[in-house]
Amino acid sequence: MNRIVKALSRFETLVMGCVAGVAILLVVYEVLARYLVPSMLTDWGGEVIIYLIVSAVLIGGGSLVTQGRHVRADLFIRVVPDAVRRTADVASLIAGLVYCGIVARYGVDMVAFARMIDIRSDSSLQFPQWIFYVVVPMAFASMALRYALLLWQVIFRGADPYPSEAGHQQSAGSPAVQEGL
Numbered sequence: 001m002n003r004i005v006k007a008l009s010r011f012e013t014l015v016m017g018c019v020a021g022v023a024i025l026l027v028v029y030e031v032l033a034r035y036l037v038p039s040m041l042t043d044w045g046g047e048v049i050i051y052l053i054v055s056a057v058l059i060g061g062g063s064l065v066t067q068g069r070h071v072r073a074d075l076f077i078r079v080v081p082d083a084v085r086r087t088a089d090v091a092s093l094i095a096g097l098v099y100c101g102i103v104a105r106y107g108v109d110m111v112a113f114a115r116m117i118d119i120r121s122d123s124s125l126q127f128p129q130w131i132f133y134v135v136v137p138m139a140f141a142s143m144a145l146r147y148a149l150l151l152w153q154v155i156f157r158g159a160d161p162y163p164s165e166a167g168h169q170q171s172a173g174s175p176a177v178q179e180g181l
Helices: 003-035 045-059 061-067 082-116 130-134 133-158
Strands: none
Touching: 003 045, 003 061, 003 133, 045 061, 045 130, 045 133, 061 133, 082 130, 082 133, 130 133
């Protein structure tokens, strides 16, 4: 399973890099055109930049889940016994899996609906919105897969889902606690 996750992470990183790179190039073009040759400024540049940046952020969610860097309240988890921590980890993994699965499922419906009624952008580009919306079910399915794999490892292998955090029950006098984590 680790090979699958690593390959998926590499692919997502490559896609994120390409998408972000195109967004940066488009921003540079828009800035230069605005100040040097205003007649070459497009009415759709900002729209496409937003599509690209949002897509890159969503695609990065799966890797964040795998690394334990996704949104999670871990201040409480850092100070409880291991048994409570394990139970809380399982509960949070299940909650993440369910949430991401629901968003992925309804994301498919959102894409189908946008395609059915042919929603297009307001700019001269007339971009079909369903193409942009496809990233939602893909990204959330990737996150759901990562949550499922972590849950499998915790339940059936007894592994710590985020080993870099293991064994860090800190006292009130430790530097991390004094700095507010």
